[in-house]
Amino acid sequence: MPVDTLSTRLIGLRGFYRAGYRSVLAYRSDLLFGIAGLVIQAALTVIVWRVLYDGQDEVAGVGSATAVAYAVLGACIQAVVMPWQFSSLPQRVIRGQIGVDMMRPRSLISQNLAQSLGTIVGRLPIGAGGLVAGLALGGVQAPHTLLDLVASVVSMALGIANIMTINLLVSMTAFWTLEIGGVLILYRFASSFLSGALIPLWFMPAWLQPILDWLPFQAQIYAPLSIWFGTRHGAELLGTLAVQLGWVVVLFLLLQAAWRRAVHKVVVLGG
Amino acid sequence: MPPIIEVSDLTKEFSRPDVSPGRFAGTRSLFTRARKTTTAVDGISFQIDAGELIGFLGPNGAGKSTTIKMLTGILVPTSGTVTVAGQVPWRDRRSNARTIGAVFGQRTQLWYDLPLRDSFEIIRDLYSMDPVTYRTRLGQFTELLDLDEFIDTPVRSLSLGQRMRGDLVAAMLYAPPILYLDEPTVGLDVVAKGKIREFVAEVNAGRGTTVILTTHDMDDVERLCRRVVIIDHGKILYEGDVELLKAQYVTSRDIVVHCTDFDATTISSPFAQVVSADTVKATLRFDPDTTAVPKVVHDLTSRYPITDLSVLEPDLEDVIRRLYTERTPAAARSTDA
Numbered sequence: 001m002p003v004d005t006l007s008t009r010l011i012g013l014r015g016f017y018r019a020g021y022r023s024v025l026a027y028r029s030d031l032l033f034g035i036a037g038l039v040i041q042a043a044l045t046v047i048v049w050r051v052l053y054d055g056q057d058e059v060a061g062v063g064s065a066t067a068v069a070y071a072v073l074g075a076c077i078q079a080v081v082m083p084w085q086f087s088s089l090p091q092r093v094i095r096g097q098i099g100v101d102m103m104r105p106r107s108l109i110s111q112n113l114a115q116s117l118g119t120i121v122g123r124l125p126i127g128a129g130g131l132v133a134g135l136a137l138g139g140v141q142a143p144h145t146l147l148d149l150v151a152s153v154v155s156m157a158l159g160i161a162n163i164m165t166i167n168l169l170v171s172m173t174a175f176w177t178l179e180i181g182g183v184l185i186l187y188r189f190a191s192s193f194l195s196g197a198l199i200p201l202w203f204m205p206a207w208l209q210p211i212l213d214w215l216p217f218q219a220q221i222y223a224p225l226s227i228w229f230g231t232r233h234g235a236e237l238l239g240t241l242a243v244q245l246g247w248v249v250v251l252f253l254l255l256q257a258a259w260r261r262a263v264h265k266v267v268v269l270g271g
Numbered sequence: 272m273p274p275i276i277e278v279s280d281l282t283k284e285f286s287r288p289d290v291s292p293g294r295f296a297g298t299r300s301l302f303t304r305a306r307k308t309t310t311a312v313d314g315i316s317f318q319i320d321a322g323e324l325i326g327f328l329g330p331n332g333a334g335k336s337t338t339i340k341m342l343t344g345i346l347v348p349t350s351g352t353v354t355v356a357g358q359v360p361w362r363d364r365r366s367n368a369r370t371i372g373a374v375f376g377q378r379t380q381l382w383y384d385l386p387l388r389d390s391f392e393i394i395r396d397l398y399s400m401d402p403v404t405y406r407t408r409l410g411q412f413t414e415l416l417d418l419d420e421f422i423d424t425p426v427r428s429l430s431l432g433q434r435m436r437g438d439l440v441a442a443m444l445y446a447p448p449i450l451y452l453d454e455p456t457v458g459l460d461v462v463a464k465g466k467i468r469e470f471v472a473e474v475n476a477g478r479g480t481t482v483i484l485t486t487h488d489m490d491d492v493e494r495l496c497r498r499v500v501i502i503d504h505g506k507i508l509y510e511g512d513v514e515l516l517k518a519q520y521v522t523s524r525d526i527v528v529h530c531t532d533f534d535a536t537t538i539s540s541p542f543a544q545v546v547s548a549d550t551v552k553a554t555l556r557f558d559p560d561t562t563a564v565p566k567v568v569h570d571l572t573s574r575y576p577i578t579d580l581s582v583l584e585p586d587l588e589d590v591i592r593r594l595y596t597e598r599t600p601a602a603a604r605s606t607d608a
Binding site for chain 2: 008011012013014015016018019022023026027088095096097099100102103104105106107266267
């Protein structure tokens with residue numbers, strides 16, 4: 001019997017990763033509409049934010065160029081990491097295919113995460129389309145320093161890990177409720193608002209700030225973009241990364257606990 | 272050699288919310304905590320030897336699927352033990368995964384959006400198959416099941432028969448020593464059924480795979496299985512040889528005679544009873560324990576100008592029907608697992 005090594009684990013998960021991006025590419029017209037949609041959204045974002053600023057240099061200490069660039073980048077990242085369907089998990093639970101998944105030599109969590117990573121990679125062309133549109137309209141700024149660039153890329157990776165974990169947690173509601181449409185809409189709205197994908201958290205009222213700080217969502221998109229625009233330095237920068245890492249760890253532990261309960265429900269109660 | 276699958280005293284109980292009928296039953300069920308326990312599998316024991324092809328039969332709701340789920344490690348039993356190739360399936364779920372393949376006729380393990388070939392590649396990666404073995408085996412299976420015409424078609428566009436063939440290949444690609452087939456021929460046409468039976472026979476005889484086959488199609492059983500386990504209400508009704516089962520339950524056999532220039536209604540025999548007769552055809556029934564077939568045949572052919580005569584084979588379908596109805600009176604079917 002083959003022994004499980006790191007390489008067999010990775011190769012095993014490569015299959016799911018490929019399934020993820022191939023499933024995105026399988027619906028080519030959907031992908032093209034996604035790109036067109038984001039191009040329009042990015043262009044409108046640039047135009048609307050410029051109108052909103054209306055000649056003023058700064059609002060809440062944020063310059064017009066930064067606000068526009070933030071909005072474009074936020075929209076691009078969100079389009080890539082927030083597919084309309086987070087994962088095939090709810091369907092697989094409803095159709096009873098989850099039993100087949102449990103008979104695989106890889107854990108359910110790693111199967112699902114590998115597949116959603118693949119989905120994100122498959123959706124990169126959408127984000128690229130939006131980015132090109134933003135660049136063409138002069139709405140995107142590069143980071144000021146190389147350090148900011150590197151730190152924000154690390155921060156983005158942590159933010160994406162955060163999003164993938166929460167997405168999976170939300171999809172797992174299906175184990176208990178089967179129909180998760182309502183949960184998804186609520187989550188999608190809360191997340192795009194609280195993660196700072198829609199509006200930079202700089203503009204949020206002061207009383208809301210401490211609440212936002214204590215939620216995992218600000219570590220998704222607001223944190224990496226803040227670093228990108230050079231608003232965090234030294235200890236503050238390291239602190240931001242540490243908080244992001246902490247959230248990923250906490251969320252992952254939560255995910256494992258939830259999975260144990262879900263699997264218990266399937267194996268003991270029979271789904 | 273010890274049996275590859277050992278099941279002893281296996282029991283599974285389910286506890287579900289108890290919905291009592293009446294006014295506002297739906298609304299009340301939101302608040303009540305009352306639960307009802309049903310026993311889906313009730314203390315069954317059996318053994319399966321390596322290389323066997325065994326039929327696992329029973330009416331709907333008998334506990335077949337629940338048993339298969341416990342054998343595959345998807346369900347944890349309430350009590351009793353199961354060992355599959357030396358492992359406890361639900362405890363060593365991941366290492367058990369490499370020992371077993373499964374096809375559930377009602378649901379697919381293939382990736383719905385992707386071409387069939389992609390699903391096979393995912394399975395190749397998942398079970399760390401080397402590329403040469405993968406290519407060779409896929410080649411053999413492709414030929415055996417005529418996959419060529421649809422291997423590059425997305426699974427969602429496949430017909431049921433094609434999808435089932437794809438599922439079979441997906442279950443056997445990594446050559447597991449044990450294969451569970453849960454209604455693999457359900458809803459298929461005669462040709463597709465034939466293909467699938469051919470494949471199952473080949474992986475069993477040619478590759479020595481132990482096969483556990485659940486089906487309602489007695490043709491599947493007659494063509495493939497030598498031994499069957501039949502359960503109902505979670506208990507074993509019969510376990511043993513298919514031929515013995517027939518011998519045990521078939522207490523009479525039928526002979527049909529045809530004649531063209533003779534009125535068949537006038538036929539009679541001291542060894543057999545006329546069951547039905549018209550002008551051209553008569554059916555006679557006799558007890559095979561007391562009367563040998565040739566005796567009846569000789570008696571009839573020597574006395575009547577018969578143009579055609581056939582002795583009907585005992586039909587497994589009838590045997591099973593008798594078994595189910597005799598042992599399971601309708602009144603006892605109160606809970607359905």
